[in-house]
Amino acid sequence: MVEKIEFTKYAEFQLEERLINRLDVLDTIKYPGQIVIGHKGRKIAQKILQKSGEDGLLRVIFEEKEDILLVITVYWTSKLRKYWS
Numbered sequence: 001m002v003e004k005i006e007f008t009k010y011a012e013f014q015l016e017e018r019l020i021n022r023l024d025v026l027d028t029i030k031y032p033g034q035i036v037i038g039h040k041g042r043k044i045a046q047k048i049l050q051k052s053g054e055d056g057l058l059r060v061i062f063e064e065k066e067d068i069l070l071v072i073t074v075y076w077t078s079k080l081r082k083y084w085s
Helices: 009-017 022-030
Strands: 004-007 034-037 043-051 054-064 068-077
Touching (some): 022 043, 022 054, 022 068
Antiparallel strands (some): 034 043
């Protein structure tokens, strides 16, 4: 497993813009509820968490490089049925 996790500038911006906790992202990467394949073969780690008292899905889109895991973007969604398989 990759030990080093890096964030793109875009992912860093999304963390701040969307008020997503970095620790939640790291926890989702390390202990995902599921991992699915997204566009361009990227992986999506997703986990059901609560936000403002409601269940939501934290989705972390990433690529695995030689020795790093590169986070492309992150976002919350309430559309559990759409994304959870």
